[in-house]
């Protein structure tokens with residue numbers, strides 16, 4: 118149950134007052150909406166998104182407003198110092214993909230995280246200024262707004278400024294996360310920062326971010342120049358100098374988000390539209406959905422042994438391919454067409470045996486027919502006209518590099534760890550990689566973020582995505598199957614316990630309750646190593662029901678909230 122306190126702190130300003138009135142009229146706890154829906158990791162950000170649509174904004178206006186609001190109310194992952202991916206589908210069925218992923222700074226180099234003996238110094242790519250890529254979020258939002266926005270840029274960013282200036286009440290979960298990071302924040306920040314209090318945070322305490330409000334006003338008034346040039350850029354560069362980072366003024370000035378062509382593929386009679394490289398998510402998701410599409414999953418049963426076995430085996434193979442073939446397409450010739458070739462996809466399932474597990478040591482990346490060579494957050498939006506946005510944005514780890522830009526009030530990412538710092542050495546998510554994802558100045562690090570939109574017979578059916586590092590792709594995969602193969606409603610599909618395999622390590626990670634004792638025993642007898650682990654992902658999704666109504670799924674693993682009208 119959600120605490121009423123979460124909402125009481127909002128009694129400020131005409132903007133929020135108006136929201137409260139409209140929400141009490143529609144009922145706060147419903148997840149069914151006639152016109153529009155917004156699902157995000159924080160109730161305040163969801164409210165901002167719905168308010169923008171009610172003011173006449175479209176899904177992209179709402180996305181811009183939500184992205185900036187999350188930078189305020191969800192500082193673990195919401196950001197302006199990070200990056201992300203946004204998949205858009207217009208009401209008429211045109212789709213577009215925005216890549217605002219961070220880039221390696223010009224002074225980055227292939228071995229920058231290795232010691233003299235050539236071993237990876239993992240903390241170096243994870244904490245402190247050297248862990249940061251050049252942030253992409255602000256330019257991404259400017260590009261999204263310029264191409265598709267309807268309301269003014271100022272209008273879209275204003276709610277975030279209000280939240281930063283006036284403060285918002287932290288949830289119980291946020292209080293505990295801020296408290297658990299206190300020591301680390303103190304280690305990486307010499308000056309006082311908004312996220313550290315003398316005493317401990319408690320649920321309902323107001324988090325005010327005046328420095329961040331100032332930065333957001335500069336972005337409001339000057340667009341991309343408000344961030345990539347001028348006082349904010351200088352603050353970033355100064356903060357880099359103080360903490361051994363390498364991002365320069367030129368890196369910032371030269372950063373540009375790019376529009377890319379979505380990847381798409383068929384699963385049964387559905388079309389899956391997702392993010393292309395530099396995310397690995399879209400290709401892996403489409404591959405796995407196609408591979409399970411011909412099997413009677415529903416007959417085998419939800420999370421029963423054959424179902425789990427098949428899903429684990431296709432996951433194993435998709436992640437093996439990810440490790441070798443996927444990287445930034447601007448730097449590495451990604452064999453996208455070959456990976457999505459139907460014959461190749463089918464051939465990858467040839468070795469699957471239902472009698473026993475295939476050891477990962479026996480699964481190498483496939484031979485392509487033609488070689489063309491944990492914190493993030495997701496939001497899903499459908500506006501009143503039927504335009505949809507699926508966006509995943511990140512600082513990488515919780516609170517990114519932990520460095521708060523002095524004078525800027527925002528946290529810098531630690532996305533450099535998503536590169537393969539040394540071939541075969543696992544990153545913080547245990548993912549391995551090689552040449553395709555090596556560090557090169559100006560290159561984007563490979564991602565697992567999988568913002569996805571699904572169509573059925575040309576109509577919008579689902580908007581879905583999640584954080585979760587390496588578990589993102591498999592969480593999206595399962596959520597989609599939970600609805601389309603197992604007939605669950607959106608909320609149940611999002612809440613259902615999940616499991617995950619990523620080739621290496623050769624283990625099936627399971628959330629509590631994902632696999633019953635009988636299924637577990639059967640899988641173990643076939644050679645699967647089953648390892649319990651903490652919750653995976655926070656899926657936020659919207660389903661369009663046959664009658665056109667919108668049903669939200671907000672992950673109960675977090676404070677996520679679906680709202681609409």
Ligand code: DON
Pocket residue numbers: 491492493494511512513514532535563564565566583584585586587589
């Ligand atoms: O882009 C990626 O794949 C990672 N940086 C995502 C990190 C993430 O999801 C952490 N969240 N729990």
